[in-house]
Amino acid sequence: MDPKTYKFDTLSLHAGYMPSKNAGSRQVPIYQTTSYMFDDVDHAAALFNLERGGHIYSRISNPTVQVLEERVAALEGGTAALATASGMSAIFLTIMTLCNAGDHVVVSSQLYGGTVNLFRLTLPKFGIKATFVKPRDTEGFKNAIQENTKCIYGELVGNPGNELMNLPEISKMAHEAGIPVVIDSTYQTPYLFKPLEHGADFVIHSLTKWMAGHGSSMAGILVEGGKFDFLKTDKFPTMTEPYEGYHGLSFAEEFGPVAFTMKARAEGMRDMGPCLSPQNAWNVLQGIETLSVRMEKHCSNALKMVEYLSNHESVAWVSHASLKDNPDYELAKKLLPKGTGSMIAFGIKGGKEAGAAFIDNVKLASHLANVGDTRTLVIHPASATHSQMDEATLKLANMSHDMIRLSVGIEDIDDIINDFEDGFRAAKKPRLVANK
Amino acid sequence: MKFKVNNKEVFASTGGRPFDKKKPLIIFIHGSGLSHITWVLQTRYFAFHGYSVLAIDLPGHGYSEGPALESIEEQGKWIADVIDSVEMEEASLVGHSQGCLVVLECASQFPDKIKSIGLMGGAGAIPMNPELLDLAEKGDPKAVDLMMDWAHGPAGHFGGHPVPGLHHINLGGSIVINGSVKNALGVDFRACDNYKNGFEAAKKIKCPAINILGDRDRMCPLKEGKKLAEHIKTSEVEIIPNCGHMILLEEAGQALEILKKFIRNNHPV
Numbered sequence: 001m002d003p004k005t006y007k008f009d010t011l012s013l014h015a016g017y018m019p020s021k022n023a024g025s026r027q028v029p030i031y032q033t034t035s036y037m038f039d040d041v042d043h044a045a046a047l048f049n050l051e052r053g054g055h056i057y058s059r060i061s062n063p064t065v066q067v068l069e070e071r072v073a074a075l076e077g078g079t080a081a082l083a084t085a086s087g088m089s090a091i092f093l094t095i096m097t098l099c100n101a102g103d104h105v106v107v108s109s110q111l112y113g114g115t116v117n118l119f120r121l122t123l124p125k126f127g128i129k130a131t132f133v134k135p136r137d138t139e140g141f142k143n144a145i146q147e148n149t150k151c152i153y154g155e156l157v158g159n160p161g162n163e164l165m166n167l168p169e170i171s172k173m174a175h176e177a178g179i180p181v182v183i184d185s186t187y188q189t190p191y192l193f194k195p196l197e198h199g200a201d202f203v204i205h206s207l208t209k210w211m212a213g214h215g216s217s218m219a220g221i222l223v224e225g226g227k228f229d230f231l232k233t234d235k236f237p238t239m240t241e242p243y244e245g246y247h248g249l250s251f252a253e254e255f256g257p258v259a260f261t262m263k264a265r266a267e268g269m270r271d272m273g274p275c276l277s278p279q280n281a282w283n284v285l286q287g288i289e290t291l292s293v294r295m296e297k298h299c300s301n302a303l304k305m306v307e308y309l310s311n312h313e314s315v316a317w318v319s320h321a322s323l324k325d326n327p328d329y330e331l332a333k334k335l336l337p338k339g340t341g342s343m344i345a346f347g348i349k350g351g352k353e354a355g356a357a358f359i360d361n362v363k364l365a366s367h368l369a370n371v372g373d374t375r376t377l378v379i380h381p382a383s384a385t386h387s388q389m390d391e392a393t394l395k396l397a398n399m400s401h402d403m404i405r406l407s408v409g410i411e412d413i414d415d416i417i418n419d420f421e422d423g424f425r426a427a428k429k430p431r432l433v434a435n436k
Numbered sequence: 437m438k439f440k441v442n443n444k445e446v447f448a449s450t451g452g453r454p455f456d457k458k459k460p461l462i463i464f465i466h467g468s469g470l471s472h473i474t475w476v477l478q479t480r481y482f483a484f485h486g487y488s489v490l491a492i493d494l495p496g497h498g499y500s501e502g503p504a505l506e507s508i509e510e511q512g513k514w515i516a517d518v519i520d521s522v523e524m525e526e527a528s529l530v531g532h533s534q535g536c537l538v539v540l541e542c543a544s545q546f547p548d549k550i551k552s553i554g555l556m557g558g559a560g561a562i563p564m565n566p567e568l569l570d571l572a573e574k575g576d577p578k579a580v581d582l583m584m585d586w587a588h589g590p591a592g593h594f595g596g597h598p599v600p601g602l603h604h605i606n607l608g609g610s611i612v613i614n615g616s617v618k619n620a621l622g623v624d625f626r627a628c629d630n631y632k633n634g635f636e637a638a639k640k641i642k643c644p645a646i647n648i649l650g651d652r653d654r655m656c657p658l659k660e661g662k663k664l665a666e667h668i669k670t671s672e673v674e675i676i677p678n679c680g681h682m683i684l685l686e687e688a689g690q691a692l693e694i695l696k697k698f699i700r701n702n703h704p705v
């Protein structure tokens with residue numbers, strides 16, 4: 001006897017939506033509205049006081065956005081989700097809901113550049129400090145936990161160095177210290193990895209990337225795992241004690257496994273307002289419908305690119321956790337059995353100049369500051385995404401000037417390889433000239 | 437709020453308002469393996485509209501001290517002890533699933549204490565599927581997955597939670613998993629399976645009653661709910677279309693409207 005709850009591929013098409021409640025519309029309607037009619041005064045008061053569920057104003061929630069939230073919660077195995085205008089706003093909202101001024105977070109040093117800057121420069125302005133730990137330094141995460149630490153934050157596979165965090169071990173340490181673990185799982189998507197099944201308490205996505213795939217819309221999301229019990233520690237008074245903003249509501253007591261999402265919405269969306277537009281939510285839903293088929297192709301193309309690059313005379317090194325000589329190979333095999341994703345970092349022989357020539361001479365691969373598009377993307381991080389970082393921070397993130405970051409698309413692999421051949425040919429030329 | 441019943445610590449949500457002995461009391465009793473969390477879309481309303489609310493965690497569930505009580509009869513008696521412990525004379529009871537059996541027992545054993553009863557997704561008997569019972573007693577999390585599958589109707593399986601962003605099945609499942617599959621869910625399922633006094637208890641009930649049923653309920657099928665209602669002389673019946681067993685969440689708004697009318701008429705402020 002097995003449960004007949006819907007499985008992943010079915011959920012990615014259907015979760016969160018019932019046509020029968022929407023005029024029979026097979027496609028999810030776009031509720032392009034700011035606000036929602038109340039039945040009467042009693043209904044309005046009950047909605048405002050969280051006595052009943054429903055929509056009030058689209059800054060707080062919207063029916064189209066709600067479908068996206070339930071769908072991602074379903075795919076991640078979460079109890080609840082809250083969609084935001086971008087991945088960055090999901091991260092900011094999460095940290096602002098967990099932390100107060102004077103608090104501290106332990107953060108992986110290999111993160112998306114924007115996230116590094118948020119923790120390094122912006123959050124300290126609000127009195128929230130971070131200690132950075134290298135992703136492979138499992139003990140380092142534990143040692144960095146202080147009395148006022150409110151979470152451990154990281155990306156399973158660091159960006160752009162492709163180093164793995166040992167999430168199961170690190171989660172154990174966090175839970176022993178009474179704090180939750182937040183994982184930005186943008187690069188994996190729930191198709192490859194479900195952080196909540198490996199100890200994480202909250203998951204964040206930039207839906208802008210693989211989840212949507214089409215590269216047309218900005219969006220982010222926070223997913224709650226439902227296992228972290230805020231009432232078991234006294235570290236989170238804003239979750240457990242009466243909240244003035246809602247007639248003395250204790251989120252943890254009333255909402256248990258969805259308390260964090262309820263608070264992030266009731267307080268965070270109300271006061272900060274990074275809401276996702278219904279049109280963008282709908283666009284992202286279109287992408288999620290094909291998540292499995294796209295991710296499979298992303299991963300198989302990535303493996304072929306790893307092989308091609310590893311054997312190429314112009315390539316100094318390749319970093320991808322699928323490689324046997326990668327220090328994370330075993331851990332990746334365990335945590336990411338369906339594939340280690342479509343992000344590859346490689347070093348081009350000839351350093352910075354060759355890198356620039358390569359990037360300027362590929363035509364199919366797009367040179368831009370995004371990842372996880374269905375199209376192949378390339379960038380030279382040291383001069384773009386991570387250019388605001390100083391030398392020391394670059395080093396901590398394990399980055400070098402010869403590094404090219406590749407987000408493998410789902411084009412025909414022969415065409416990607418032919419394009420790279422053109423790039424490598426051009427990259428050799430400045431060196432030949434210089435050698436004469 | 438935390439208080440003692442028979443010298444053991446008990447947790448109950450008061451719906452966001454302080455408990456007040458001067459107000460009429462409604463006690464909400466959750467289903468197998470679950471907790472007070474399931475009632476959040478009913479309790480806050482009543483708490484903010486003139487009632488004192490206790491959405492209790494049964495012993496060994498949620499934040500109440502264990503062990504779980506092994507029979508429905510004991511659980512029914514325990515609810516009467518709760519009323520005494522908070523120094524009240526009487527209460528209305530609202531139950532879900534196993535909670536309905538507890539309500540029947542309490543209301544039939546202690547008719548003077550019970551003002552009115554609301555039953556959601558109830559039945560006169562809840563015999564368990566032997567495989568499900570076995571899995572739960574062994575503490576196998578698969579029991580939770582099966583329970584969540586059967587407990588939810590279309591809204592649970594597809595989506596459309598009354599509270600934006602919440603996921604029915606994963607939320608329900610995590611309430612059970614955060615407790616103990618073996619020592620809460622397993623004990624509860626066994627208590628349901630053992631309980632044979634439901635129809636007898638139902639016949640003794642004299643206070644106003646309402647059965648709120650989902651027509652897509654696969655845990656306590658509609659016809660079982662109707663049969664129970666037929667055994668309660670005073671019972672009204674409300675059937676919610678397209679709704680599974682988790683009426684209090686799947687159709688939280690409709691469930692609240694029905695309860696509001698019923699309790700205001702029969703246990704007015």
Ligand SMILES: Cc1ncc(COP(=O)(O)O)c(C=O)c1O
Nearest residue numbers: 086087088112184186206208219
């Ligand atoms: C891993 C990761 N997290 C978060 C973000 C930020 O998301 P967004 O660009 O949607 O704000 C990005 C964007 O590049 C990212 O790659």
